Amino acid sequence: MKALVAVKRVVDYNVKVRAKADGS
Numbered sequence: 001m002k003a004l005v006a007v008k009r010v011v012d013y014n015v016k017v018r019a020k021a022d023g024s
Helices: 002-023
Strands: none
Touching: none
């Protein structure tokens, strides 16, 4: 369970970074 949460957090972080890069 903890691993799943950690993975989801990393994925969300990557998505945010990618969205910011595309937005700029």
